Amino acid sequence: MENKKKHCISIMLILFLSILYVLPIIQTNSIFHFNDQDTAFHLSRISGLSNVFSSPVNYNNFGGNGTAMNLFYPWLTLYPAYLLLSLTGNLIMTYNLYYLFLTFITMVIAYFCMFKIKKNYFTAFTFSIIFSYASYRSTDIFFRGSLGEAVALAFLPLVFLGCYYIFYSDFKKWYWLTLGMTLTVYTHLLSVLLNAIFIFIIFVISVYFINNKKERIINLIKATMWTVFLSLGVFIPMIEQTLFVELKVPKGGVLNGLLVSDYLSNTLNNNLSYFGIGFILFILAIYTYNRRNYLSKIDIFIYFAGILTVYASTRLFPWHYIETTSLNVIQFTWRLTAYATLFLSYAGSISYTSNIKNNNTILKRVVLLSLLVVMIHTVSVNLLLNQDGKNIYDKGQATSVSQSYVHTDYANKESLNHPEVVRSKNFVIDGVTKRLDYSTTDSVFTFKYNNENKGANIVTPLYFYKGVIVEINGKKVESSLSKYGTTQFSANEGNIEVKIYYEYTLLARLSQFISFVVLLLFIWLVTKKDPSVYNSSATP
Secondary structure, eight states, rough: HHHHHHHHHHHHHHHHHHHHHHHHTTTTTTEEETTSHHHHHHHHHHHHHTTTTTTSSOOOOGGOOOOOOOHHHGGGGGGGHHHHHHEEEEEEEEHHHHHHHHHHHHHHHHHHHHHHHHOOOHHHHHHHHHHHHHHHHHHIIIIOHHHHHHHHHHHHHHHHHHHHHHHHSSSGTHHHHHHHHHHHHTTHHHHHHHHHHHHHHHHHHHHHOOSSSHHHHHHHHHHHHHHHTHHHHHHHHHHHHHHHBOOOOOOOOOOBBHHHHHHHHHTTOOOSSSSSSOOHHHHHHHEEEEEGGGGOOOHHHHHHHHHHHHHBBBBBBBBBGGSGGGGGGOGGGGGHHHHHHHHHHHHHHHHTTTOOOOOOHHHHHHHHHHHHOOOOOOOHHHHHTTSSSSEOOOOOHHHHHHHHHHOTTBBBGGGGGGGHHHHOOOOOETTEEEEOOOOOOOOEEEEEEESTTTTTOOOOOSSOOOTTTETTTTTTEEEETTTTEEEEEEOOSEEEEEEEEEEEHHHHHHHHHHHHHHHHHHHHHHHHHOGGGTTTTTTO
16 A cells, blocks of 8 residues: 555656646647658648548648558557547647657656666656656657657667566566567557667677576567567558558668767757757766666666667767668667667666665655756757747648648659659649649548540559559549559549549458457466566566
8 A cells, every 4th residue: 555655646746747848848839840850740640640540541641642651650659649639629739738648658657667677666766757858858859859759768668677577587577578569669660670679789798697598588589479469460561562562761871970079068068959868867877887886787787788879879889880781771870869868767766866775865866856857858948949940830830731741751662753743733644744623531532534535544643552442433443553653543434533542451451450369368468477567566
């Protein structure tokens, strides 16, 4: 009972801190979009989820060309944002409330994951605020508008907890890794790749000094296999479409690394338009080094993993050996800062609350740190929002941008060479470019045409994927990929009404069903195997 009371107090404080975290943007009643960042992209994703359970395509977002973004960019963990939009009818309120919800979830997950490892309320709370208020996470949210990566960060402590159990503690609790990785799969695939890389590296290093090697390897494989089957609903439809047509996919970047001088200056200034660990973590990392004697060997290993990850994100690391490999898909070396933030937050929260036997003293230290973190965060966000190079969306602008924003990733590759068809929404009928009136709902694109030629070939400005359905006067007809990289079909003579829409393929539906059944089995297995999974006071 005492444990539940303490947890309830912690949760109430976390809710209060979550409100303080997003307060700088909520009070503006606006959405800030910095040039060349991702805010508009994710606004379009949110508004485009209205029909996602019946169709992977929404004609009222991403410029209306029928991009199947929801087949290639996981959307399940973003769906609560659409539910908020349905309730409020206000995209600005939705966007800001979703970040409030996300911050609360991030802090709660971080708190309980650390508590399961260390069984200390103060350490868990400290880790929660340091990790969730970290500079890099704020950069993702307030500067980059990188909603997918920000959500993935919420599940990073779960991945960490799962790895901690498998590598260093009770390997029978492998399911925490499955849970964390599966949630990441349904959020942000690039984060899945980065998680897998870090898990592999840490395992290779750890395997030399861990006990029960065979059992730990078996349980790591078990966690991986469950993750794969739980994720079939994402991977199979994506692979199916990629093999069906040639698509424009995101390219790898040039992995230069960050300049050390810039890194230090921007970190000390807690500049949220940069990608460093931030002032608090920088000072805490130095503090932790001086108190490393109070850390266990595993904690010290994790601490130095954080230091090495910071090093790896800079130009001191020989990235030229890697940038020509397939790993350049990570695009930017500063993405590693997410993992440096995790490792240093973990070690820092332990060092900050360790070897202090008086609870009143620890409480004062945690309160002081919380005040400092909130103050620096608030000042840094306000400084960021006053920088140049941004657009400020009101309610009408946010809605307009979410519908008109054009994003060409996962479009038919050849369509990029024909903007006169795609961007201008022109039709090509028997080789002649024409403008036709059309109407759209979220799911259906409709137009009428008086066809004077038998067997006329009609090229539309809509992308072509497996699962596209073309109906002429209520009857389905064959369609194909045109030389313009869009959907084409043949029509008989006379007045025609054409409806074009997309459905999930049979294989996609089957993979989704399999993942759902596996989820039910996973829940049954975990609750049967370990009923204490819901009890945060259980021993790790």
